[in-house]
Amino acid sequence: MRILITGGAGFIGSNLCDRLLADGHDVIAMDNLITGSTDNIAHLAGNRHFQFIHHNVTEYIYVPGPLDAVMHLASPASPIDFTRIPIQILKVGSLGTHNALGVALAKGARFLLASTSEVYGDPLVHPQPETYWGNVNPIGIRGVYDEAKRFAEAITMAYHRIHGLETRIIRIFNTYGPRMRLEDGRVVPNFVGQALRGEPLTVYGDGSQTRSFCYVSDLVDGMVRLLMSSETMPVNVGNPLELPIRTFAETINRLTGNTAGIVYEPLPADDPKQRRPDITRARTILGWAPKVGLDEGLTQAIAYFRSKI
Numbered sequence: 001m002r003i004l005i006t007g008g009a010g011f012i013g014s015n016l017c018d019r020l021l022a023d024g025h026d027v028i029a030m031d032n033l034i035t036g037s038t039d040n041i042a043h044l045a046g047n048r049h050f051q052f053i054h055h056n057v058t059e060y061i062y063v064p065g066p067l068d069a070v071m072h073l074a075s076p077a078s079p080i081d082f083t084r085i086p087i088q089i090l091k092v093g094s095l096g097t098h099n100a101l102g103v104a105l106a107k108g109a110r111f112l113l114a115s116t117s118e119v120y121g122d123p124l125v126h127p128q129p130e131t132y133w134g135n136v137n138p139i140g141i142r143g144v145y146d147e148a149k150r151f152a153e154a155i156t157m158a159y160h161r162i163h164g165l166e167t168r169i170i171r172i173f174n175t176y177g178p179r180m181r182l183e184d185g186r187v188v189p190n191f192v193g194q195a196l197r198g199e200p201l202t203v204y205g206d207g208s209q210t211r212s213f214c215y216v217s218d219l220v221d222g223m224v225r226l227l228m229s230s231e232t233m234p235v236n237v238g239n240p241l242e243l244p245i246r247t248f249a250e251t252i253n254r255l256t257g258n259t260a261g262i263v264y265e266p267l268p269a270d271d272p273k274q275r276r277p278d279i280t281r282a283r284t285i286l287g288w289a290p291k292v293g294l295d296e297g298l299t300q301a302i303a304y305f306r307s308k309i
């Protein structure tokens with residue numbers, strides 16, 4: 001297949017490029033590098049099956065030649081970006097998704113939307129199945145990302161219903177691994193960076209809020225399986241192993257040998273209290289389950305961040 005990946009120079013996007021190239025596909029990565037980096041795809045320079053286009057997908061997308069699939073990952077996704085560049089996030093989720101759908105329709109290509117567990121907001125149903133409609137504050141600081149992704153899901157389903165476009169929606173839960181930015185602001189790079197510098201880890205709130213962390217190779221595998229399936233309704237992909245953030249901090253201190261401990265800082269507004277994917281649909285429809293355990297995945301991620309520090 002010839003596949004366009006928007007956000008292809010980002011953390012997940014660049015890992016997806018590697019996987020699809022290894023599977024024998026031709027890949028075009030498109031990115032405006034607002035949060036992505038050419039460092040993530042530098043090793044692909046000279047690969048005749050790979051091409052990079054520097055472009056902001058909120059502007060009209062032009063890709064020469066045929067396309068079999070469009071995988072739309074472009075979006076900043078860290079809570080620090082929600083306050084730093086909220087309008088860009090709203091534009092890429094809305095205008096960017098519209099443009100990415102447009103190019104898929106024009107090329108007769110299949111379309112996959114990278115959506116998020118943030119569509120569930122601060123969830124009142126636990127764990128979260130795809131049937132849950134969510135609990136989102138539209139005017140809060142996270143609303144710019146949550147509502148952009150909810151709009152993106154809505155317009156994707158509209159293109160499916162009105163234009164008969166072959167669409168897929170993956171709802172990605174917390175994912176970590178090599179090529180996350182060290183200064184990304186999300187919990188894994190924050191904690192690992194602090195631990196490697198011998199500093200205390202900054203736990204927000206009392207650390208009782210939970211998250212479930214998926215290693216990037218597992219996530220990418222779920223994404224490829226969904227693209228190749230015929231499932232048009234949303235599918236959660238994430239690791240259901242749920243931990244309080246305080247326990248997660250202790251795990252990182254243990255794996256890095258950091259003895260500086262933990263400091264507590266204020267909890268940001270609207271920070272979800274709990275999050276764990278119900279992956280029944282991914283298991284039954286895609287035959288997918290995560291394979292990489294937390295210690296194993298964190299060891300890989302720590303090695304990557306060590307090389308960047």
Ligand code: UDP
Pocket residue numbers: 078079174185186187188190191202203204205209211245267268271272
């Ligand atoms: N968090 C933390 N310390 C940090 C960064 C994040 O305690 O230095 C917490 C954050 O408040 C949240 C969880 O870790 O409860 C996951 O945060 P992240 O920014 O990775 O993503 P989220 O899942 O909130 O979108």
